[in-house]
Amino acid sequence: MKFGWINFFGALIVILMMIPNVVYALKNKGEKNACEKRLFNIAEQVGRYGCIILMWLPLLIWKFGFKTVFEMVLYVIGNLTLLFAYYIVFAIYMRKKRAGIAMALAIIPSFIFIYSGVLLRHWLLVGFAVVFAIAHIYVTWQNTKLT
Numbered sequence: 001m002k003f004g005w006i007n008f009f010g011a012l013i014v015i016l017m018m019i020p021n022v023v024y025a026l027k028n029k030g031e032k033n034a035c036e037k038r039l040f041n042i043a044e045q046v047g048r049y050g051c052i053i054l055m056w057l058p059l060l061i062w063k064f065g066f067k068t069v070f071e072m073v074l075y076v077i078g079n080l081t082l083l084f085a086y087y088i089v090f091a092i093y094m095r096k097k098r099a100g101i102a103m104a105l106a107i108i109p110s111f112i113f114i115y116s117g118v119l120l121r122h123w124l125l126v127g128f129a130v131v132f133a134i135a136h137i138y139v140t141w142q143n144t145k146l147t
Contacts, residue, residue, distance in 0.1 A: 013055060020086070024094070041135075046128075050128030054117075078115055110129065110137065114126060
Protein backbone atom coordinates (compact mmCIF):
# COMPACT_ATOMS: atom_id res chain seq x y z
CA MET A 1 0.00 0.00 0.00
CA LYS A 2 1.66 3.20 -1.16
CA PHE A 3 0.70 6.87 -1.02
CA GLY A 4 3.06 7.86 -3.81
CA TRP A 5 5.28 10.89 -3.93
CA ILE A 6 3.05 13.09 -1.76
CA ASN A 7 1.00 11.91 1.20
CA PHE A 8 -2.26 13.82 0.82
CA PHE A 9 -3.69 12.17 3.94
CA GLY A 10 -0.67 13.42 5.91
CA ALA A 11 -1.24 16.91 4.50
CA LEU A 12 -4.88 16.71 5.57
CA ILE A 13 -3.83 15.70 9.09
CA VAL A 14 -1.55 18.74 9.30
CA ILE A 15 -4.28 21.08 8.01
CA LEU A 16 -6.81 19.69 10.49
CA MET A 17 -4.30 20.06 13.35
CA MET A 18 -3.65 23.68 12.36
CA ILE A 19 -7.30 24.77 12.44
CA PRO A 20 -7.61 24.89 16.26
CA ASN A 21 -4.24 26.64 16.46
CA VAL A 22 -5.39 29.36 14.06
CA VAL A 23 -8.65 29.77 15.99
CA TYR A 24 -6.70 30.05 19.26
CA ALA A 25 -4.25 32.58 17.79
CA LEU A 26 -7.09 34.76 16.49
CA LYS A 27 -8.90 34.71 19.85
CA ASN A 28 -5.73 35.31 21.91
CA LYS A 29 -3.76 37.84 19.87
CA GLY A 30 -1.86 39.41 22.76
CA GLU A 31 -0.68 36.20 24.40
CA LYS A 32 3.08 36.03 24.94
CA ASN A 33 5.42 33.06 25.15
CA ALA A 34 6.70 32.87 28.74
CA CYS A 35 9.45 30.36 27.98
CA GLU A 36 12.78 32.14 28.29
CA LYS A 37 14.91 29.22 27.08
CA ARG A 38 15.83 30.27 23.55
CA LEU A 39 17.14 26.80 22.65
CA PHE A 40 13.77 25.21 23.42
CA ASN A 41 11.86 27.89 21.53
CA ILE A 42 14.06 27.38 18.46
CA ALA A 43 13.92 23.58 18.74
CA GLU A 44 10.13 23.74 19.00
CA GLN A 45 9.86 25.71 15.75
CA VAL A 46 12.44 23.59 13.89
CA GLY A 47 10.65 20.42 15.03
CA ARG A 48 7.21 21.83 14.21
CA TYR A 49 8.03 22.94 10.67
CA GLY A 50 10.09 19.82 10.00
CA CYS A 51 7.09 17.68 10.99
CA ILE A 52 4.64 19.77 8.98
CA ILE A 53 6.72 19.31 5.84
CA LEU A 54 7.65 15.67 6.40
CA MET A 55 4.05 14.59 7.10
CA TRP A 56 3.27 15.05 3.41
CA LEU A 57 6.66 15.03 1.68
CA PRO A 58 8.80 11.86 1.70
CA LEU A 59 12.24 13.49 1.96
CA LEU A 60 15.06 10.91 2.00
CA ILE A 61 12.63 8.07 1.27
CA TRP A 62 11.20 7.25 -2.16
CA LYS A 63 7.54 6.80 -1.32
CA PHE A 64 5.25 6.69 1.65
CA GLY A 65 3.90 3.23 2.10
CA PHE A 66 2.93 0.35 4.33
CA LYS A 67 3.92 -3.29 4.27
CA THR A 68 0.37 -4.46 4.96
CA VAL A 69 -3.18 -3.19 4.68
CA PHE A 70 -3.43 -3.55 8.47
CA GLU A 71 -0.64 -0.96 8.91
CA MET A 72 -2.49 1.45 6.65
CA VAL A 73 -5.72 0.92 8.59
CA LEU A 74 -3.81 1.53 11.86
CA TYR A 75 -2.37 4.72 10.39
CA VAL A 76 -5.71 6.09 9.23
CA ILE A 77 -7.81 5.07 12.24
CA GLY A 78 -5.10 5.98 14.75
CA ASN A 79 -4.58 9.44 13.30
CA LEU A 80 -8.31 10.12 13.01
CA THR A 81 -8.79 9.02 16.63
CA LEU A 82 -5.94 11.24 17.82
CA LEU A 83 -7.29 14.19 15.81
CA PHE A 84 -10.74 13.66 17.31
CA ALA A 85 -9.20 13.62 20.81
CA TYR A 86 -7.23 16.77 19.96
CA TYR A 87 -10.41 18.59 18.93
CA ILE A 88 -12.25 17.50 22.08
CA VAL A 89 -9.38 18.56 24.35
CA PHE A 90 -9.07 21.85 22.47
CA ALA A 91 -12.80 22.56 22.93
CA ILE A 92 -12.45 21.91 26.66
CA TYR A 93 -9.37 24.14 26.83
CA MET A 94 -11.16 27.03 25.11
CA ARG A 95 -13.81 26.95 27.86
CA LYS A 96 -11.46 26.52 30.79
CA LYS A 97 -7.71 26.98 30.47
CA ARG A 98 -5.97 24.54 32.78
CA ALA A 99 -2.37 23.37 32.86
CA GLY A 100 -3.21 19.68 32.48
CA ILE A 101 -5.37 20.33 29.44
CA ALA A 102 -2.66 22.53 27.91
CA MET A 103 -0.19 19.69 28.39
CA ALA A 104 -2.55 17.29 26.62
CA LEU A 105 -2.66 19.77 23.72
CA ALA A 106 1.13 19.57 23.56
CA ILE A 107 1.33 15.79 23.84
CA ILE A 108 -1.36 14.76 21.33
CA PRO A 109 0.18 16.47 18.25
CA SER A 110 3.61 15.23 19.29
CA PHE A 111 2.24 11.71 19.40
CA ILE A 112 0.51 12.15 16.00
CA PHE A 113 3.85 13.04 14.40
CA ILE A 114 5.77 10.22 16.10
CA TYR A 115 3.00 7.67 15.40
CA SER A 116 2.83 8.67 11.73
CA GLY A 117 6.60 8.58 11.32
CA VAL A 118 6.91 5.12 12.82
CA LEU A 119 4.06 3.62 10.76
CA LEU A 120 5.35 5.27 7.57
CA ARG A 121 8.92 4.20 8.43
CA HIS A 122 9.89 7.82 7.82
CA TRP A 123 12.73 8.07 10.32
CA LEU A 124 13.53 11.70 9.54
CA LEU A 125 9.94 12.55 10.53
CA VAL A 126 10.38 10.55 13.74
CA GLY A 127 13.56 12.51 14.51
CA PHE A 128 11.91 15.89 13.97
CA ALA A 129 8.86 14.68 15.93
CA VAL A 130 11.00 13.76 18.94
CA VAL A 131 12.69 17.18 18.85
CA PHE A 132 9.27 18.83 18.55
CA ALA A 133 7.78 16.73 21.35
CA ILE A 134 10.54 17.50 23.85
CA ALA A 135 10.63 21.21 23.06
CA HIS A 136 6.87 21.72 22.67
CA ILE A 137 6.06 19.96 25.92
CA TYR A 138 8.76 21.94 27.75
CA VAL A 139 7.62 25.29 26.30
CA THR A 140 3.99 24.50 27.09
CA TRP A 141 4.95 23.51 30.63
CA GLN A 142 6.83 26.80 31.06
CA ASN A 143 3.82 28.74 29.78
CA THR A 144 1.38 26.93 32.07
CA LYS A 145 3.48 27.52 35.19
CA LEU A 146 2.33 31.13 35.14
CA THR A 147 -1.39 30.32 34.97
